[in-house]
Amino acid sequence: MATPLTPDRLLAALRAEGVRVVEHDGWRTHHRNHAGAWGPVSGVMIHHTVSSGTASSVELCYRGYAGLPGPLCHGVIAKDGTVHLVGGGRANHAGGGDPSVLRAVVSETYADRPPAPREHQGSPGAVDGNARFYGFECVNLGDGADPWPAAQLDAIERASAALCRAHGWGARSVIGHLEWSDWKSDPRGFAMPGLRDRVDKRLGAAADPRPPAPQQPAPPRYHPFPGASFFRGSPSSPVVTAMGRRLIAEGCGRYRVGPGPRWTEADRASYAAWQHKLGFRGSDADGWPGAASWNALKVPYTK
Template identity: 40%
Template sequence: MATPMTPAQWRTALQAEGVKFTEYSNWTTRGRDSATGKTFGPVHGVLNHHTAGSNSLKAVAVDGAPALPAPLCHTFLPKTGIAVMVSCHRANHAGLAASNVIAAIINEKTLPKQNKATTVDGNDCLYGIETENLGDGKDAYTKAQYDAWVRWNAAICRHHGWGSGSAAGHLETSVEGKIDPKGPVEGYGSRGKFTFSMKQLRADVAERLKHAASWSPGTSSTYTVASGDTLWSIAAAKLGDGNRWQEIATLNGLLHADAIAPGQKLKLPPK
């Protein structure tokens, strides 16, 4: 748990992580705190959504939904990948969340199936992002949009010292049958088209957090050979597939898999 980010902290964290963003008018004062008598925070994690619509900025920022006043998130993420800051206070995005799932988010444990018998108001303690997508299983998240999505989650986690286990999807916390986020993704880094999942998003956030905030996916990195390493073991550990040892060999002009020595620096291809 942590104190919610201030506007200045939001700007610093997003800029460092490479998130392009704009600021909706009055985003620094817009929220549901006064109307509900409940103060936003302490915060426990990040909740990810899709809008189930298009051109949704005004709806999430000002208009709201039936029986659900705006703001409906902290950040709106359109297809362009240029995020829009909507609020830094309490927002109507999470609804009732299963207490056992919130506990797992706090402790960064594998998220359990929702126990619907005990709930908390997720709006009190979770940051929320609405990523524009129809949610019909056909509408694709753009490459720029997904890249910004990963960076946005990582920016918050890095600021608070959290790991990727602090990121969740609405379908994982909701006791009301929410199904978001879902849908196809055009690509990410050197990866081609794939189907969105919170498992993959968390993995991509975790990978970002291993690097400096300025890092970009799909770029080469380096590795210093340790005693006992082989190209196969390096490929398995760093690229997730031991059979990619030949890519490392080719990139470094090596003739065979055992032509490495402790202390040697190797270039690694994109993961």
């Protein structure tokens, strides 16, 4: 158990661990300290937001909602690995949980997982987790299908390790919400024992203040020219739809409806407008795609 870090020390600990941090306006004094105790703290709790989009998720966690005012955590971990700080004290994130789990976290005596929780918010034996845990909400739908990018998992590891390092805790001080309350299922999509292994390895090395290199987006793929005969055969293909959308984006759309997958005279008229835009004239601008004009159009690849 420990005294909670001040907002300035929390920020410094995260940055020392190489976390990319964005400070929400007013986060240092945004808290629920008037509603209950804040501390002594015993660990870090990981959640998923059941939402998508960074900006909207950050605002949700900052402001809260009817019946549960914000902040709903201390930091929101976006899919790109940025941690948005939204709370500087007690936050509405953990709720009631199992005292046996708290004892296991404080003593760090459990093996792979803490004991299975049998308490939850409002149950007779529950203890107040909002007083005892830092909370990080991670942007994810929580449906088991929404991906967890490597940059986001790295940030969860770094943020957890930063607080453990600042307080002298081990990795077993990091738990998921589902390990605290028998009502909860978050985080869904990765295993907490694996995260604790990663935090443990990080704590075994010196803090690395260098943030991970940003992931480079994959270069765009464009559909190769399918050949002149492809279009003269009146095809029905997603390639035609993708082509039509690019023609509209270039200001060359001559469609009344669509575009659609079936090649029509509207496609030909639109493509002729594209050829004219490129400077082709006469038979070179008859609306039948050629290799040069097609490659210039950069039609996104479709299967």
